[in-house]
Amino acid sequence: MNATKTPSPPPERKRGLGARLVYDLLRDEILDLVLPPGSPIDEVQLAERFEMSRTPIREALVRLAGEGLIATLPNRSTMVANLDFLNMAPFFDALTLMYRVTGQLAARNRRPEDLEAIRARQAEFSAAVAAQDALAMIATNAAFHAAIAEAGRNPYFNSLFSRLLDEGRRFLRLYYQSFEDRLPQRFVDEHEAMIAAIEAGDAETAERLGKAHAEQIVVQIRKLVIGEQRLDIAL
């Protein structure tokens, strides 16, 4: 007989990749709001879903908590971190500054292979815009700016910028409706201008374009959520 379910032949998972697997997947689901802010995270449920023990799941959760993507109350439940709309001004301050800095550094330190990578991301972004795929637009836009940051070669700025871009993905996923029709092409054009400045090594222009690009996003979102005071550093 043995009409019960088969003993599930070991899925032949490679050793040492379990945590990374669930980390990557959970991260994407959080950033794309498949898991909306406040969603409860159940370890055993994830363990069943990924067909592994709780240990690698917990490792992934610890890493996600370290990046501020999930919040964990000690001895109590853990859930997806919620983005608080009251503190959006600090977010925009940091995002704008990172746009400026990474643009400037990229113009100074870029190498041929960096430009290749940046152009590849821009192509993906452009394709997503053409396809009206909002989710892909958001993800590829973040990847584009991350590529610029990479060209700047400052790991400290890069890690902060990555975190900000992650948060931005969640924000945009909430509000992308307002971008649907008119903004995308403008973004594509601004991206092209940034690439040109970076390729020319024009640090000042790259910084200015980065700032303007950030302002575009900020004013767009601020129409929906109110932030008050803005950082104005050495304007």
Next chain:
Amino acid sequence: MNATKTPSPPPERKRGLGARLVYDLLRDEILDLVLPPGSPIDEVQLAERFEMSRTPIREALVRLAGEGLIATLPNRSTMVANLDFLNMAPFFDALTLMYRVTGQLAARNRRPEDLEAIRARQAEFSAAVAAQDALAMIATNAAFHAAIAEAGRNPYFNSLFSRLLDEGRRFLRLYYQSFEDRLPQRFVDEHEAMIAAIEAGDAETAERLGKAHAEQIVVQIRKLVIGEQRLDIAL
């Protein structure tokens, strides 16, 4: 009989604090170079030392790895991250910018309780200088600037700045000899000037002082290790 070691009555550790305990301690030991860069980290050894299972130790290590304080090769050994002297220019760029930004934001957003905290840290720093305690000087100096960042109330900048100050603690721990005699009092004075500007709400001065303070540190360390290009954002 029973001349062997007693069965070690359970050390009555509280639940859920195991990981935090070893995390805090390991972190301090890494930042104070008690564990120098490159030191191998042995899980079982730590498990014996803290008298707990490997599970909470691994959780602490994952968190430390997330902050870049330890490097872990998959399926191979894990060791204390080494600070590379080739990439010190990016570090100084980021540090200088964060000094400026946090100073400016603190001048804008400070509250009475923030000034209390800042002054308390400054007092500790001053005491460490008077006592010629290099290790305490380094730690309290970092705490002073972290307090300023707190007053700025931008969690994104704060997390990056904390990471930079951590790295700085390790650098300074390596080179503090050059600071022994002449620099400390200057730092104390500059700190006082920064406090005054922050209390007065003078954002521009606070930023300028922060930049100057950072430059002091940079030129001092650059006498020892060579970095070349510097970020010059909207001077």
Next chain:
DNA sequence: AGCCGCAATCTTGTCGACAAATAATATGCA
């Protein structure tokens, strides 16, 4: 003697189970 391959050992990643802490439910009393 030097190099290659095999065996033994060590370290890490994963697992299942247990225990503590909290949340949920039921029970007793006013």
Next chain:
DNA sequence: TGCATATTATTTGTCGACAAGATTGCGGCT
């Protein structure tokens, strides 16, 4: 009926053990 308390249940933190990879040491071969 409503509230306080006790009991159950769920969930997290911890543990000891096992197995896969990797490292080291040994032995054999050219």
